[in-house]
Amino acid sequence: MTDQAYNFAYLDEQTKRMIRRALLKALAIPGYQVPFASREMPMPYGWGTGGVQVTAACLTPDDRLKVIDQGADDTTNAVSIRRFFQRTAGVATTERTTDATVIQTRHRIPEQPLAEGQILVYQVPIPEPLRFLEPRETETRKMHELEEYGLMHVKLYEDIARHGEIATAYAYPVRVEGRYVMDPSPIPKFDNPKLAGNPAIQLFGAGREARIYALPPYSDVVSLDFEDHPFTASKADHACDLCGSGSSYLDEVITDDRGTRMFVCSDTDFCAARQAQGHCGRLSPQGDAP
Amino acid sequence: MYVAVKGGERAIDAAHAWLAEERRGDPAIPELTVAQIREQMALAVNRVMAEGSLYDPDLAALAIKQARGDLIEAVFLIRAYRTTLPRFGTSRPVDTAAMAVDRRVSATFKDLPGGQVLGPTFDYTHRLLDFALAAEGEAPPAPQAPARDEPVPHVTGLLDRDGLIEGQPADDTPAPDLTRQPLELPASRALRLQALARADEGFTLSLAYSTQRGYGRTHAFVGELRIGRVAVQVDLPELGFAVEIGEVELTECDTVNQFKGSRTEPPQFTRGYGLVMGQSERKAISMSLVDRALRWQELGEDFTGAPAQDEEFVLSHCDNIQSTGFLEHIKLPHYVDFQAELELVRRMRREAMQMQEAAE
Amino acid sequence: MNAILTGGFADPSTQSAHAFRALLEAMARPGRILAVEGARPPAPLSVAAGVALLTLTDATTPLHLAGAADCEALRGWIGFHTGAPLVAAEQAQFAIGTWDALHPLGRFRIGEPSYPDRSATLIVEVDRLEPEGARLTGPGIETEARLSLPETAAFRANRALFPLGFDCILTCGARLAALPRSTIVEDA
Numbered sequence: 001m002t003d004q005a006y007n008f009a010y011l012d013e014q015t016k017r018m019i020r021r022a023l024l025k026a027l028a029i030p031g032y033q034v035p036f037a038s039r040e041m042p043m044p045y046g047w048g049t050g051g052v053q054v055t056a057a058c059l060t061p062d063d064r065l066k067v068i069d070q071g072a073d074d075t076t077n078a079v080s081i082r083r084f085f086q087r088t089a090g091v092a093t094t095e096r097t098t099d100a101t102v103i104q105t106r107h108r109i110p111e112q113p114l115a116e117g118q119i120l121v122y123q124v125p126i127p128e129p130l131r132f133l134e135p136r137e138t139e140t141r142k143m144h145e146l147e148e149y150g151l152m153h154v155k156l157y158e159d160i161a162r163h164g165e166i167a168t169a170y171a172y173p174v175r176v177e178g179r180y181v182m183d184p185s186p187i188p189k190f191d192n193p194k195l196a197g198n199p200a201i202q203l204f205g206a207g208r209e210a211r212i213y214a215l216p217p218y219s220d221v222v223s224l225d226f227e228d229h230p231f232t233a234s235k236a237d238h239a240c241d242l243c244g245s246g247s248s249y250l251d252e253v254i255t256d257d258r259g260t261r262m263f264v265c266s267d268t269d270f271c272a273a274r275q276a277q278g279h280c281g282r283l284s285p286q287g288d289a290p
Numbered sequence: 291m292y293v294a295v296k297g298g299e300r301a302i303d304a305a306h307a308w309l310a311e312e313r314r315g316d317p318a319i320p321e322l323t324v325a326q327i328r329e330q331m332a333l334a335v336n337r338v339m340a341e342g343s344l345y346d347p348d349l350a351a352l353a354i355k356q357a358r359g360d361l362i363e364a365v366f367l368i369r370a371y372r373t374t375l376p377r378f379g380t381s382r383p384v385d386t387a388a389m390a391v392d393r394r395v396s397a398t399f400k401d402l403p404g405g406q407v408l409g410p411t412f413d414y415t416h417r418l419l420d421f422a423l424a425a426e427g428e429a430p431p432a433p434q435a436p437a438r439d440e441p442v443p444h445v446t447g448l449l450d451r452d453g454l455i456e457g458q459p460a461d462d463t464p465a466p467d468l469t470r471q472p473l474e475l476p477a478s479r480a481l482r483l484q485a486l487a488r489a490d491e492g493f494t495l496s497l498a499y500s501t502q503r504g505y506g507r508t509h510a511f512v513g514e515l516r517i518g519r520v521a522v523q524v525d526l527p528e529l530g531f532a533v534e535i536g537e538v539e540l541t542e543c544d545t546v547n548q549f550k551g552s553r554t555e556p557p558q559f560t561r562g563y564g565l566v567m568g569q570s571e572r573k574a575i576s577m578s579l580v581d582r583a584l585r586w587q588e589l590g591e592d593f594t595g596a597p598a599q600d601e602e603f604v605l606s607h608c609d610n611i612q613s614t615g616f617l618e619h620i621k622l623p624h625y626v627d628f629q630a631e632l633e634l635v636r637r638m639r640r641e642a643m644q645m646q647e648a649a650e
Numbered sequence: 651m652n653a654i655l656t657g658g659f660a661d662p663s664t665q666s667a668h669a670f671r672a673l674l675e676a677m678a679r680p681g682r683i684l685a686v687e688g689a690r691p692p693a694p695l696s697v698a699a700g701v702a703l704l705t706l707t708d709a710t711t712p713l714h715l716a717g718a719a720d721c722e723a724l725r726g727w728i729g730f731h732t733g734a735p736l737v738a739a740e741q742a743q744f745a746i747g748t749w750d751a752l753h754p755l756g757r758f759r760i761g762e763p764s765y766p767d768r769s770a771t772l773i774v775e776v777d778r779l780e781p782e783g784a785r786l787t788g789p790g791i792e793t794e795a796r797l798s799l800p801e802t803a804a805f806r807a808n809r810a811l812f813p814l815g816f817d818c819i820l821t822c823g824a825r826l827a828a829l830p831r832s833t834i835v836e837d838a
Contacts, residue, residue: 008663008667013666016670017666017705020670021711022767024817027674027678027790028677028830028831029766029767029812029830035472035474035765036472037470039373040372040373042370044366044611045615045616045619046616046617046622049615058670060664060667060668060671062668070624070626071626075298075623076301078298079298079299079302080302083299107626108626136602137475138602145763165638167638169630169631169634171627177789186626186627188627188630189630190630201674201678208615215789217678218791236633249626249629250629251626266625266629
C-alpha cells in the first residue's frame with residue numbers, strides 16, 4: 001500500500017523530471033558527473049539520498065526492487081530504504097538478484113552477473129575521483145575538462161614507490177570509454193571488473209554532492225594501472241565458510257576474543273542460493289565440509 | 291554456530307519504539323505542548339526556522355518536540371518537509387526600512403532618526419541563574435511605552451546620502467535558489483547570502499569570529515541591528531497589484547566596514563549584510579561579517595587565504611544538514627571497504643616482512 | 651481548444667515513469683527501438699514525441715519548435731501540458747521537428763567544455779524507424795546495432811565533438827529510439 005500523502009515514489013513530478021533529464025545526459029556522456037538539483041530527502045545525507053533519488057526517478061509500479069548494503073539485504077539501512085519504497089511506491093521487493101529489475105546498492109556489485117533489463121543504482125558519497133588530490137571543485141572540474149589526469153597517476157605511482165603496489169583497496173578509480181576518470185563508489189576493487197561490459201544499466205547518485213553519473217551497458221571501463229603494475233582484483237585468500245565459494249567477496253567475522261575468524265560471503269543472496277543448492281563450506285551446519 | 295546477522299527489520303522497529311519512549315521521558319511529568327515550545331522556546335524555534343528555511347513557528351516547535359530538543363535534527367525535519375511543498379510564487383522583496391521594530395541598535399551613532407530601541411535583549415542581563423523560574427514564578431508584566439510613530443531609516447541609507455558608504459543599486463535580477471539549482475561556483479552574492487541565511491549558526495559564528503581575530507579582517511562596525519516584523523507581499527498578476535499575505539519576524543544586520551578608495555576614488559566605507567528569519571542576532575551579525583569577508587574580490591582586496599574569504603570552502607561546508615549527514619554516516623557499516631583495506635595491509639605486511647627476512 | 655486540453659497523461663506519475671524507463675533504455679542502448687504510449691498530441695506531432703515532451707519538459711526547460719511543429723495547435727498543447735517556454739534554437743534545451751526542419755544543426759547547444767551536459771536534446775520526428783541501415787557502435791552497444799537514420803554525416807560530425815555534442819531521440823508513431831553523442835555512426 002502506498003502512502004497517499006506523498007506522490008508515487010515520494011518525489012514530486014517536477015523533481016523527477018529534473019533527475020530524469022540528468023540521467024539521460026549522464027548516459028550520453030559516460031563517466032561524466034552531471035550536476036543536479038539534489039533534494040533534501042527524509043533520510044540523512046550519507047545514508048544514500050543520491051541513490052534514493054535516482055531509484056525514485058527510475059521506478060515504475062511494475063518493478064521488483066532489491067536493496068543491498070555491503071552486499072546484504074538485511075543490513076539496517078538496506079531494510080530502511082527498501083521499506084521507504086514499499087511505503088511510497090508500493091513496489092514489489094525481492095532479495096534475489098536474478099528477480100530484481102532495479103537494485104540499489106551501497107559498496108558492492110552482486111556476485112550474480114546482471115542481465116539486460118536490470119538497473120544497478122549506486123549510492124555515492126564522494127563522486128569526484130580527484131577530490132582527495134585536489135579539494136576544490138573549481139579545480140577538479142577543469143582537470144576533467146582538460147583530461148588532466150596526471151596527478152592521479154602520480155598518486156598511484158607514489159603508492160608503488162612507497163608500498164610496492166597501488167595502495168587503494170576500494171573506490172579504485174576507473175577510466176570510462178577512454179575519456180572520463182570516474183569514481184566507482186566505495187566498492188572493493190574486487191568488484192571493479194564487473195563495471196566493464198556489464199549488460200545492465202549502471203547509475204550513480206551522489207545526493208549531498210548533487211551529482212549523477214552513469215555507465216551505459218557494455219561500456220569500456222578500465223581500472224587505472226601501469227604496465228609494470230597491472231590492476232589486480234584481490235580478495236581475502238579464503239573460501240566462504242558457509243557455502244564454500246572460492247570466488248566471492250568475503251566478510252570477515254571475528255568469532256571469539258582469541259583471534260578465531262571465519263569468512264562468509266558478503267553477498268547474502270548469493271551465499272543463500274549456493275547453500276540451498278547444497279554447497280557447503282568449512283563451518284556449514286551439515287558438517288560435511290570439503 | 292555462526293548465523294549471518296538477521297533481524298534488521300525487527301531491530302529498526304524496536305529502536306523506533308524505544309526512541310518514542312525516551313522522547314516522552316517520565317510519563318508522570320506533563321507532556322510539553324507544541325504551543326508551549328513555540329511561546330517559551332522561541333529562540334530555538336527561530337533557529338530551526340532560519341536554518342530550516344521555512345517560516346512556520348508551529349511546525350518548527352513540533353520539529354523541536356519530535357527531535358527531543360536536538361535543533362539540527364529539528365532543522366532536518368523541517369528541511370525534509372519543506373522539499374515536498376509546492377511553490378506558488380515569489381514574494382516581493384520585503385521592505386525592512388518599514389519594519390515594525392522591537393529592537394534597533396546602532397553601534398555607530400549615539401542617536402539617530404528612529405532612535406535606539408533596546409528591546410527584549412539578554413545584553414545587559416547578569417547571567418545569574420534565576421531560581422524563581424524553577425519555582426515557576428510568573429514574571430511581572432513589562433512596562434509599556436507608547437509606540438513610536440516615526441520612520442526608522444537605515445543607518446547605511448544615512449551614510450549613503452553623503453556618499454560615505456558604497457552605493458547599493460537596486461537589482462531586479464530574480465534571486466537564485468540553491469534548493470532548486472545545483473550550486474555552481476563562483477556564486478553570486480545573492481546566492482552566498484541565501485546559503486549563509488540557512489547556514490549553521492555555530493559554523494557562521496566561528497568564521498565571523500575568525501575574521502575578527504585577523505583571518506580576513508574587515509574592521510566591522512554594527513551600523514545597525516534591527517529586529518521586528520515586516521509585511522510579505524505577493525504580486526497577483528490577475529489583480530494587477532500586490533497583496534499582503536502575512537508578516538514575518540526578521541533580524542537584520544548592516545555592518546559598516548573598512549573603507550576602500552584610491553588616488554582617483556575618494557574613500558568609502560563598505561558593507562556587510564545579514565538577514566535571518568526570527569530573532570537571531572548572533573546569526574545575523576555573523577552572517578554580515580562573513581558576507582563582507584567573502585566580498586574581497588569584488589572590492590579589490592587581497593585573498594589572504596583566510597577560511598572566511600574562501601567562497602568554495604564556506605559554501606561547501608556551512609550547511610549543517612549536509613555536514614552532519616556525511617559526518618555521521620561513517621557509523622554505518624563499512625565492513626566491505628574495511629575488509630578490502632585489511633586484506634591489502636595484511637598482504638603488504640607479509641611482503642615487507644618477507645623482504646626483511648630475506649635481507650637478514 | 652479541446653485538442654489543447656486533452657491528450658496529456660491521465661495518470662502522470664505512473665505514465666511518465668513507464669515512459670521514462672523506455673527513454674532510459676533507449677538512451678542507454680542506442681539503436682534499440684521501444685514502444686511508448688499515453689500521449690495524444692495534436693498534429694503533426696507523433697505519440698512518441700508527445701510522450702517524450704510530457705516526460706522530460708516543463709516550465710524550466712526552454713523548447714524550440716522547428717518547422718511544421720511550430721504551429722498554433724501544438725504551441726497551445728505544449729503550453730497547457732508542460733508550460734515549456736518556447737525559444738529560438740540557440741537557447742533550446744529541447745527541440746522538436748523533422749530532421750530537415752531542425753537544420754542547420756549548428757544552431758543547437760553542444761554544451762561547454764567544463765559542462766558538456768548543458769547541451770540540447772533533439773526530438774527528431776522520422777517517417778521510418780527500423781533496426782536496419784547505419785551501423786552503430788559505442789557505449790551501450792554490445793557488438794553493433796543498426797538503425798534507419800536520416801543521414802550519417804551529421805552524426806559523425808557530432809561524435810567528433812565528444813564529450814560535447816547534442817543528443818537525439820528519434821520518434822516515429824508510438825515508437826522511439828535514441829542516439830546519444832557517444833555513438834559511432836557508420837554508413838550501412
